[in-house]
Amino acid sequence: MSRIGVALMAAALLVYLAVAIWLAVMFISVSTPISIGMGITLLVLAPIGAWALVREMMFGFGADRLGRLLDAEGGMPPVETELTPSGRIARADADPLIARYAAEADAAHDDWRARYRLGVVQDAAGRRKDARASIREAIRLFRRP
Structure with a gap:
């Protein structure tokens, strides 16, 4: 099911880029300073948005x-602990659990598995930013020869 969602997102990205470029050309063809500025802005922002989406999809x-x-x-x-109704690790249990998995990841700094496990625990504790950083590091370690 998630593959279908990704395919739909990629198709929407292509439509977005086509429409943004078409609008940029139309704005520029009006030849007023404001419309040229809007067209150039679209030509700059559309690829940045596409890059960000592709990067998130690769992640x-x-x-x-x-x-x-x-x-x-x-x-x-x-x-290992009681979960809240939302499926998160209880706050009281989160810090010691994260500390333990962080110590394991630090001890095996070239092991993508330890870094990924840390990311999973951080995500379950509601620390999304830290979890994404840990999982991104696990992906980097996995790709390294």
Whole structure:
């Protein structure tokens, strides 16, 4: 199901780029200073938006691939604490758990599995920014020869 969503997002990206470029050309062809500025802005912002979306899609593919691989190996972190109704780790349990997984990741600094497990625990604790950084590092370590 998520693959279908990604395909739809990629198709929407292509439509967005085509419409943005078409609008930029139309704005520029009006030849007023404001319309030229708007056209140039569209020509600059459309590729930046496309780059950001492609980057997020690559992150999602990499994280999904590593997650499936780690799960197949039986290496995903087990649920060790009570979870809140939203599925998060309780605040009181989060810090010691994250500290333990961070110590494991630091001890094995070239092991993508330890870094990915840290990211999973950080995400379960609601620390999305830290989790994304850890998983991004796991993807980088996995790709390194």
